[in-house]
Amino acid sequence: TLTRNEMRFVKFVIDGKMYPVLATEGEDSKRFAGVLGGAKPVQVSRDNALVTALKTPQGQKSKEMEFLRCLATCHTVVRESTGNYRAESPDELALLEGLAVFKCSLLERTTSNLVVDMLGTRSEYQIIGVNAFTASRKRMSIVCRDVFSGIFYCMCKGADSAMLDLCNLTTVSRQKVDKNLLDLAMLGLRTLCIAHKKMSEAEVKRWLAQYKEAASSMRDRNGALHRVACEVERDMKLLGITAIEDRLQDEVPEVIRDLTNAGVIVWMLTGDKEETAVQIGQSCNLVHE
Numbered sequence: 105t106l107t108r109n110e111m112r113f114v115k116f117v118i119d120g121k122m123y124p125v126l127a128t129e130g131e132d133s134k135r136f137a138g139v140l141g142g143a144k145p146v147q148v149s150r151d152n153a154l155v156t157a158l159k160t161p162q163g164q165k166s167k168e169m170e171f172l173r174c175l176a177t178c179h180t181v182v183r184e185s186t187g188n189y190r191a192e193s194p195d196e197l198a199l200l201e202g203l204a205v206f207k208c209s210l211l212e213r214t215t216s217n218l219v220v221d222m223l224g225t226r227s228e229y230q231i232i233g234v235n236a237f238t239a240s241r242k243r244m245s246i247v248c249r250d251v252f253s254g255i256f257y258c259m260c261k262g263a264d265s266a267m268l269d270l271c272n273l274t275t276v277s278r279q280k281v282d283k284n285l286l287d288l289a290m291l292g293l294r295t296l297c298i299a300h301k302k303m304s305e306a307e308v309k310r311w312l313a314q315y316k317e318a319a320s321s322m323r324d325r326n327g328a329l330h331r332v333a334c335e336v337e338r339d340m341k342l343l344g345i346t347a348i349e350d351r352l353q354d355e356v357p358e359v360i361r362d363l364t365n366a367g368v369i370v371w372m373l374t375g376d377k378e379e380t381a382v383q384i385g386q387s388c389n390l391v392h393e
Contacts, residue, residue, distance in 0.1 A: 106372070106388055107350040111194040113202025114293065117284045118167055118344040123154060125202045155206055158223055169222075171343040172208050174300050175199050176220040177229055178246050178259035180236075182213050193237075195296070198348050218248075227252060232308060233315045235333035238326075242266035245337050247308060247315075256303040258336050264345075267297035271342040284345055285377075292383035293347040294376060299340040311336050357389040 113125050157163045158172075181191045181200055189210070191197035200210055211219040211226070219228045228251040237244035243262020250257070260267070264285050268278065281297075288295050303311075314335065318328035363370055372390055374381045385391030 106352055106356050106384065108353050109194055109350060111198035111294075111348045111350055113198045113346060114349050115288075115347045116171070116344050117288070117347070118171055120280055120284060122284075123168075125205055152205075155223065158206075167343055170300065170341075171298055172203065172206055173220075173222060173227075174259045174261070174298050174343055175203055175346070176208050176210060176222065177218060177248060177257075178244070178261050178298070178300075179210075180234065180244070181210060183210050194350075195294070195348055199296075199346060217251075232256070232312055235329070235337065237262070238330070241330065241333065243337065245333065247303070247311065247336060249308075256305060256308045257300055258303055258340070259300045260337055260340060261296050261298045261346075264295060264297050267299060268342070270338050271297075271299050271340045273342060277342075281342065281345070286379060288345065288347045289377045289379035290383060291347075292380055292387065293349055294380060296346045296348070298343045298346060300343060301340045303336075352384070352388055357387070360389050 115122055115124050117123070154168060158166065158169050163169060179191070179196045179200065181189050181196050184190055189197055189200055191200070203209060207221070207223045209221045211221050213219070216231055217228060218231060219226060221227075229248040230251055232247040232249060235241075235245045235247075241262070243260060243266045245258055245260035247256070247258050249255070260270075264281075268281065273281065285295055311332070314332045315329075318325065318332045321328045360370060370390060372381065372385055374384075376384070382391055
């Protein structure tokens with residue numbers, strides 16, 4: 105692999121506004137994406153303007169707060185007794201580690217509950233069901249209940265190709281989101297769309313019955329679970345876009361140069377968006393102007 109598989113949550117976009125998670129030395133915005141410039145990432149101050157704004161009553165109800173809450177709950181990460189996170193994917197680990205910049209974290213998780221710290225406030229969520237990520241679905245979601253408020257949520261994150269059609273977006277909003285996604289991809293960053301919706305207790309009970317039936321099915325269980333997940337993952341509110349970098353391994357450009365100079369034909373296979381792949385290809389001397 106060309107990259108280190110060491111994901112870093114570097115920025116996110118909400119309603120067209122870009123927020124930094126990790127800053128780099130220097131002021132060149134293109135160097136912000138370490139995959140392009142190789143600048144050493146350092147965490148920004150935790151006493152940032154967003155954290156201050158979120159502590160206000162208005163901030164508690166903002167889309168930014170909803171976005172961070174979704175990131176803190178929509179995952180399958182477990183926190184061990186040592187305090188370390190154990191994650192199934194490096195992307196999920198990067199997102200949770202990045203949340204620490206905004207004073208948000210996962211405190212503990214069991215099969216039925218998860219507890220998070222949101223800007224110093226302890227919040228507990230009852231896990232109703234988890235719709236796992238698959239290569240075909242390109243997304244995952246969790247149906248949960250805020251124990252304090254009693255509100256039911258479906259929290260969801262995934263690739264834009266799988267998510268945007270499931271969100272309530274006007275034509276103009278969709279165009280703006282597509283532009284944001286393209287801008288991030290042109291920096292060589294990997295993106296995920298974050299969305300949620302509130303659910304009534306009746307909706308949750310009806311969905312849970314279908315979920316349990318699908319989970320215990322002896323025929324086409326995966327297909328049944330997929331259909332049940334699709335049933336709840338629709339008519340959602342898009343909260344924002346995350347951008348993750350995966351830096352090149354050391355000396356990748358030099359190795360590719362030596363291979364091509366030796367007459368070896370080199371191909372790059374990737375699951376990234378085309379724009380992201382081109383930027384990475386240019387940064388490792390595989391793709392030229």
